[in-house]
Amino acid sequence: MPKEQSAGAVIFRREAKELYYLLLHYPTEARVKKEYWDFPKGHLEKGETQKQAAAREVAEETGLKDIIFVPGFKEDIQYYFRVKGKTIFKTVVFFLAQTKKKEIKISFEHKGFIWLPFAGAMEKLKFANARRILRTVDRFLKEK
Secondary structure, three states: OOEEEEEEEEEEEEEOOEEEEEEEEEOOOOOOOOOEEEOOEEEOOOOOOHHHHHHHHHHHHHOOOOOEEEEEEEEEEEEEEEEOOEEEEEEEEEEEEEOOOOOOOOOOOOOEEEEEOHHHHHHHEOOHHHHHHHHHHHHHHHHO
16 A cells, blocks of 8 residues: 655744634645645655654745744644555655744745634634644643
8 A cells, every 4th residue: 555654834823812823725636535724744755754844844835944842742643645547655744833923925835824722723623633733732832
């Protein structure tokens, strides 16, 4: 069975005492029949570490180059999807990163972006894996 590995980051910023999470609007594509909101992520390139891939993907998809990775956070999700009649097993590792910037320059891969507090982000996220990651992130940040 073919396998894919990707890396990404849950990006947050603080405004006053509130945390806001960045979600990107992904369009309909061959793999997913309906558009959805999710975190920035993408495939590892040859020779990259997971964290290097996450930083590159965040920069490419959002224009954010100032992110600061939060030590001690790394979560994986795994799932299967079908494309062109083949089942593919995918693993995505997510890091946690902070930015002070509010303005985003999305790539051609996305339709838009939004900054939301936890409850709003949970409502926008379609996939259970993404909601689990966000719950884990929110707990992690509140314990720090």
